[in-house]
Amino acid sequence: MAAPLSAAAFLAALRAEGVRVVETSGWRTRNRNSKGAWGPVHGVMIHHTVTKGTATTVALCRDGHSALPGPLCHGVITKDGTVHLVGYGRTNHAGLGDGDVLAAVIAERPLPADNQANTDGNRHFYGFECENLGDGQDPWPAAQLEAIEKAAAAICRLHDWDQRSVIGHLEWQPGKVDPRGFGMDWMRGRIGTRLAGTPAPPPKPKPPARKHEPFPGAAFFRTGRRSAVITAMGKRLVAEGCGRYRVGPGPAWSEADRQSYAAWQRKLGYSGSAADGIPGKTSWDKLRVPTS
Known part of the structure; x- marks a missing residue:
């Protein structure tokens, strides 16, 4: 069982992995904790938003809508590879899903088919919504895919999880299709490679530009x-x-x-x-x- 990271540790983990982060106002205390517990956490869930445009997407995921109050995730990953933090705690992103899938995530073994909706996913998963129309045609820029990889790996690294703790919404809740446009097995492969590799050393600082003598007259x-x-x-x-x-x-x-x-x-x-x-x-x- 894993207790959720503190908001500060979550933010630090993302930045340590090289993620470009934008903090929206009040994200650390914006949540749905009044509706139920958050934790223990067991994995990371990836979604697509069916929206276009950074401002529109971030606002929707932060505030939600009349049928589904926000926040709708912890972080919004936009096309340029930025992660916008919109909430922290229990968020409305996962809904009811398959308890057998959760058991497989906990055991870090292959996932069974998601054919039931009997387990509260909002309690047990970190969630990232990714800006994409979800029509199978809207492209996934390389910067955005890299940010998904890094964000998921950052959380797995701190919890000592492997890549099998990262799933798509379509693997959790029957009838869901997100994220559409790339395969989750492929993304887990990228995350696994990142987790297995030795982190690259920070770049050496560039020497300051050499100064020149001013004209002495x-x-x-x-x-x-x-x-x-x-x-x-x-x-x-x-x-x-x-x-x-x-x-x-x-x-x-x-x-x-x-x-x-x-x-x-x-x-x-x-x-x-x-x-x-x-x-x-x-x-x-x-x-x-x-x-x-």
């Missing part, structure tokens, strides 16, 4: 000036094929630096007095001298 470049900036400048000039150094470059401003920089100015198209070897802001910014 033309007066900076004079005889007697020593600076690591001048060395860095000289190295960039050499890298650009403009070095005119016999030895160096080094930290002291020299005639070799001036001649090298003049070569850089000519490379940029300057001539005459505009290529005198004394840096100006425009040519300096184009040289991209790294910070020392």
